Amino acid sequence: MVKEELPFFPDPYPDEDFRSILKRYHIRSGNKYEYLTRQEILGSSTNNILPRNLHYLLERLPDYYKKEKLIFENTHLPLIWPFLSNKRKNEAMEDIYFIQDSKHSASVLLKDLVSQDLRYCTKCKEEDLNKYGEVYARRIHQLKNFDYCNRHNLSLENADGTPYALIKTRERELLTPVFNEIKKTLDNRLYSIHVNYLWYKYMAHFFNREYIAKNGKLITQRFLSDFLIYHDGLLVLLGINERYLQTKNRFLKTINFKANKPNPILHILMMLFFESSVERFLTERLPNIASIIPFGTGPWFCCNHLCPHYNSPVITTCKRNIRKKGDPTGTFKCSHCGYTYRKNTKNKVNEYRVVTFGELWERELVLKYKQTFSLEKTADYCHVKVPIARSYLLRLSPDYKMKKSKNFFEQEQIEEMINVYKETRSIRKTAEILGVDRKTLNKYIPQELVNNTSYYYKSEEEKKIKYKQKVLEFMQRSRNPMRSDIRHSVGEEVYKFLMKEERDWMEKNLPSRYSIQRDWNELDKKISVEVLDCIQKLKEDLPNRKITKNRIKDSLPISSSNLINNNPDKLAATLEIIRDSVE
Template sequence: MLSYFPDPYENELLYSTIARYHYYSGNLSNAHTLKDLFNISTVKPSIFIPIGIKTLADKIRNKKYTVDYLLQNHTIYPLFSPFLNQKTRNHIINGVDSGKGRLNSLRIMRNYDNLKYCPLCAKEDYNKHTEAYFRREHQIPNLNICCHHNCKLKTYPISRLNVSPDSFIRFNYSLVEKEINDNRAYTDPINEKLDKVLVNSAYHLLTSNFQNAENSLRQRYLYFLRSKNYMFSRNKINELKLMTDFKNFYTEESLSYWNLNFDEKHKYNWIRRFLQRPDGSQDPIKNILLIYFLCGDLYYFFSININDELNFPFGEGPWPCLNPIAEHYGQNVITNFELVKNRSIMGYFKCSCGFTYKINIFDKSRFTNLTGSNIVEFGYEWEEKLKGLILKGYGITRLAMEMKCSDKTILRCSEKIGLRDRINSDKKYSHYIFNKNINQDQKMVNYKKRILNYIEKYPQATRSQIRRNLHSTISWLRLNDPNWLEDHLPSNKSPNFTYNNEQYWHEKDDKLYSKVLETYNLIKNQPMRLTKGRIFSKSGIKVNNFIKLPKTKAIFDSIVETIPQFVTRLVDFQCRKCFEEYGEINITKVRAGCNYYMRTNLQKLINERMDYNIRILVRSTNSG
């Protein structure tokens, strides 16, 4: 139990508190302080999350300072924890508890050796506590603006690179007192929006205990991506549209300033890798930018229960019927709905009058502002009234007023019920059945008819040509009736020659043999291992099966090297090169040339081969 340990100030970095303890305890050696606090004297103190916090918490008399309290209030762990998967989170907790863990799991925390401070915060702290300290919100990697005063952070003059690894750097106010007056506000009109988002959001993460237990980070991102229409069907992301909008939202200049710009065409840019595996991305800055872009609010992003939103997106029923000509219009008479997940997630509501409409779960305002695209089917009651009004001789304008829809909707529906010829109108409209949920059997008939008509019109068309011109039709029939499709498509056309032709394989074998032999002669005297992959790369050929290529297989078997064979040739090469340049075999230079393999179990082989080359050289010198 420690007889004394200073109380950490508000948002003080735990490393700073330990440094103050070292100063006030009077310990002359850093190892003594480490032994006092962590029962170990051979550990490098970490700025971000000191290892062995549990041991420290057990030794402090004030039981308020538990492991969880110190982690949440005096380290920057809360900034990272919402974006870590459970395995990494447990690894860190176990590490700080046992004192034997490694914090290299957080790649962004590595090699961080400079402490930062805000001049105005330091002055306020000194006036209030008669000493300054390092605040944790100022140590966030890549952020250099104070979230309290909007001034640029300064680097403390003493770096960890200039002191011993086990040293503690205490904030000495006298060292920076001259720079305290330089407190100009940070202004950058180009990056102001992005700076404000990052700094304020990072501080909000630090001071709020966000938990991500209910849903994984990936589930949350997919939910909000779908809400912004960045999803195709089957959970595929429209990456190009997302990246374009993301750049327009933050501007390329701001992203370049933070080293976060990217090329949309590059296959492995950071945003593509991020979307593929968000649970594995530990950089809070990238997470903050994407969350703010998709959601605009960190608290809402982490507090929303995705399962409830997906299972009960429209709250508890009943829900209103929106049939404009029904007596029960606007009344809550619909007791259930069907949830359909495709490119977007839609709720289908069907009333007893037959009127059916759909609402996107991310656009619930449509309950009071229904548009034509939301109507799936008007229903029998609506159609019966339309039929009666048409038979009474109503004109199209009056029909549209009575039925509370557009002229074109009247024309389409009148065609559906077979009364189009009773309406005198030359207006153009699209000829399709209003109910888009067409019967599957009818869809099957239509698609088969489309295939047969195309084959009748183009009798010489091949399977590939039909597939290119009727891609969606072919794909749908392949899933729903593959046997019919196979029976009615043209048969596969055979190529002009057969791959079983002996003459063809004999010529190909000779050609490949010549290329491999030519490549071998070019690289056999170079210090590189002869492998199939290297020969393929250098010669520009690729062979997966050597069954019908006996000569090519034979030359590959004779020239491809095992690792010991290559090491033997490499030692010979280095010895020969050393003798040509210096007139002698320098063992140090030969070993340097074989450095990679000196660290393996081939070291004995290398030494024996060097001795062999030296004996050969001595023998040739004596005989000469």
């Protein structure tokens, strides 16, 4: 269906804002309200910075009205056009020509830059009346923070004649260079510039000014510091502060053109920072961004003396690591032996650090030790120092680990452990008889023997009866035992099992936690004897160390040590012996 042509439509004046064209049409149309005029012209009553549904108007105008001409000569889209990707450019054009989304329009991109209400210069209005017989609003006068006319240096005013604050001479001098560059941008001087070209120019200038680290990342903090000093005083006038620039990786997103709303003024300020003008920034030729590839392109040599491919260029890959601080490093791994080493760009040819020796080297290390049983010869054969060979043998060689273990025993001692265990059929009792800890016994007594000789209760009831007998037997042998004494005597396993399964029986038969009657004189004599025995053993220990109060307490049974800590006033004799023995 062909729409009826409009009876008339005002021809745009130079640099006229499209909203001003609609305003002039409204005056001639006789419509009471402006939203009715917008509805008539665009099919939408919304007042936007950029027009929407422009095809609705163009379908009813003569052919000499072109879409591109209206958009790029009478709207503010050219202000952000150079800083949009191709995808976003297409989206913006589609949104202007058609209404793509009822909630979000291309005008959002200009909301912080362009005034919502039209503004005028009084001198320009006089000239327009003399020349055209009517006034119109220019695009250049609608920019926020630029409240003066760039031609007449006069303050702007609203449609109702309310003037903006007077701009001081110093402020105008700071704003004018930026204002002139914005004017050139609005005049489509940057129309053909692509974001990829701008990104390259930014990177070239960053590289030239040494704002790029060795790892290729931008040193934005140093750039920001220099940027703030260069534009000192100007940024405040433009409503830009340091916090705004530091928030949400502002510079990084601006340079990479990933910001949701591109800020053309910030782009212009950056260009002026690097060069004296935007044109010079875009045309000045800079040296290519290139650096030497660390460690070359390979192949690289295997440094494992035990590998058949030693000193041969068989390594084909290099994993480079570019650090913020320090020189780049490269990691090289031989696919034949697994030997991996790392070096940095300042290392000499034969200077490197081993990361892993590889399976071949580890096998040769263990095999050589089995043949020689000499740590020094093994280390020399594998071209490493003795401490390194020792640490690997402790992990890889059972023979060396057994020999160097802290609890290493000769064969006769191992046979004695096994014989005692066969008689007692208990790891705990064997440990008590031989004075060896249980972990050591578990290491030397064969697991098969343990499985065959361990006593297994026929039922849970039999186990409970046996465990209860142990508790009662100890309580009958002891005089006023504490719970801790019972626990220590019968063992953790028995005590915990009964407390879990037979708590009522335990609480009934065990001494009370609180109201136990003790013979403190008897206890004082008993603990005194224990203290004297401990002191004698400490004096015989090698190497000799200073005898302290804590060493004596640590050597006592837990129950005795707890009594000394909790009841010092009732164990006078014991404390006196300790005080006399402390060195």
